[in-house]
Amino acid sequence: QSVLTQPPSVSGAPGQRVTISCTGSSSNIGAGYVVNWYQQLPGTAPRLLIFDNTNRPSGVPDRFSGSQSGTSASLAITGLRAEDEADYYCQSYDSSLSYSGVFGGGTKVTVL
């Protein structure tokens, strides 16, 4: 069971907006530790989409955006495209686990 909770799957039609939630607690997201988001295509290494809650690395389309409030964070994908079909993971740090990094369980995004 992951410390950060994500929905197992979300889906949307091309062009639509989908959001992925990441629910934590007072020892991780609620304590102010940053949330990062990764995309993983089958058979490949994860790719950083969002870091420090809301920042996009260079090269990541502005269709991807992150937000954080209280003990939760969200990743939004607007203008959904077929190539967005992948697994998405949130990641933060947890003071109850010796300040170790923690990942969410992952969310499979399906483009209908």
Place this chain on the structure above:
Amino acid sequence: EVQLVQSGVEVKKPGESLKISCKGSGYKFDTYWIAWVRQMPGKGLEWMGIIYPGDSDTRYSPSFQGQVTISADKSTSTAYLQWNGLMASDTATYYCARPVNTGSFDGFDIWGRGTMVIVSS
């Protein structure tokens, strides 16, 4: 080009030892943390631990403390992940990753391609 190059596929028997590597290039290796992440077949990402090659400050996830050893050699710009007694449950792909900014724990934007470890009798 900034990159992390990981060692190749390993096939081992239960009880054997193993050390896999992650070599950084294109940047000042000893000023960025390196994290290790496990992904078991068909499963999600798991944080194992992180090391700062500059002074070998190492922090383990409680789930992996005592199960693996993380080390680094700044003279060769290489980080390592080591087991002293492999189990079938160690079968997984292991990734190393580097954060966006020097000296920080923010998002990891540079990833190795992963090392697949297969443990089977």
